[in-house]
Amino acid sequence: MTNTQVTLVQIDNYGPWTVTPEPRREADLQTMQSRLYADISQFVGNRGGYTFFTRFDNMIAVTNGLDREDHALLQESVGNRYPVTLSLGIATGTNPVQALADATARLQEAGSAQDKHRRECLEGRVIDEPYRADDDIQIAHFDVINATGNYTDELNAFDTFIEIEQGYAELMRHMRYAHDSLSFFVGGDNVIVVCPDLEADDYEEALGHVEEAVDVEMQVGVGRGKSAHEAGFAAKHALETCRADGTRVELEWQTA
Ligand SMILES: Nc1nc2c(ncn2[C@@H]2O[C@H](COP(=O)(O)OP(=O)(O)OP(=O)(O)O)[C@@H](O)[C@H]2O)c(=O)[nH]1
Structure with a gap:
């Protein structure tokens, strides 16, 4: 917990x-x-x-x-x-x-x-x-799928910014009201979300909601740890698995 x-x-x-x-x-x-x-x-x-x-x-x-x-x-x-x-x-x-x-x-x-x-x-x-416990923190690292190909290399820099911010705004509101989570834009097309105990289904639902609402496709890696760093680091590894395997949600529970 x-x-x-x-x-x-x-x-x-x-x-x-x-x-x-x-x-x-x-x-x-x-x-x-x-x-x-x-x-x-x-x-x-x-x-x-x-x-x-x-x-x-x-x-x-x-x-x-x-x-x-x-x-x-x-x-x-x-x-x-x-x-x-x-x-x-x-x-x-x-x-x-x-x-x-x-x-x-x-x-x-x-x-x-x-x-x-x-x-x-x-x-x-x-x-x-x-x-303190090894599962005190759960962090989800979201990013926009192929932001470079779909936006950065295609649109002018301000219109790309609008698209990314739209995705962030919809995600942050949804994660706050539907999943009791705190979402923060951290640069590029990345959003780090501090979560309670959520499951893969919750993340699938959130990705579907953002796509439906603002037509921005995202993927997410999720990690747990004793500190934000441990949980966030596991989340980054999970996100790399999304990129390698083409999956939308990956959970990597790190207990070290
Ligand atoms: N803060 C932060 N920013 C990142 C991280 N990874 C990527 N970025 C930012 O996101 C931008 C886009 O990079 P990617 O997300 O790898 O590119 P992409 O085109 O969306 O490709 P895929 O994510 O593989 O679909 C980069 O220019 C960085 O600004 C991260 O771990 N932390």
Whole structure:
């Protein structure tokens, strides 16, 4: 049974900061946001977790394997090196959507995202090491079948972007409402989905739904593991099996 540990990363009072004392240059904001994301992704990734940039001012991480001290160190390090600070809400559960909802509630209870007195909050709890298991995380790695041949080499780059985003939008909504899963676009034509215990039938159904709704054909590899990295790595191997064998859904349960 999955037990996903989710951390909501929220930049403190970011909206007001972007316009104080007057609006800041957009290119500088984009640069700062992407560097901050890169740093968080590296910090969390070095400990086996995954971070998704989502809205940049709010990022979502799968942090199984990171304890409260790790989270506090991330806050301290960012606070020392960036002009902004981070608040973190942590929660766990068998349902990733519910875990994220709980993590969000922890931060909302601590104060508004635009409350200048709410700084560097660290709320919620982690899964203690003795309770961690090899099947805590289930990750599905989706990609668009032959995106290069159908889109990248055929359409102009913006129309390709629209097609890929349409597939992502339909998949993310469907996985959230029909399968309690969190989907994140990770570049190219790839979407990584953090799932509860789903089976092959659920993925077949989701692929059929996306194709029916927006005419985008996808394939998916699924893995399990003790950390996001382990589960995601197994998912990537499973996706390679899809590519090699021409199958649409492959499950590879990794218990190492
Ligand atoms: N983040 C991430 N991006 C990837 C990964 N694999 C591929 N991509 C991206 O996806 C783009 C398309 O690559 P593929 O998915 O291999 O190409 P394709 O034409 O769809 O071919 P098939 O997937 O074999 O059907 C690449 O340019 C990368 O941007 C991955 O594991 N992670």
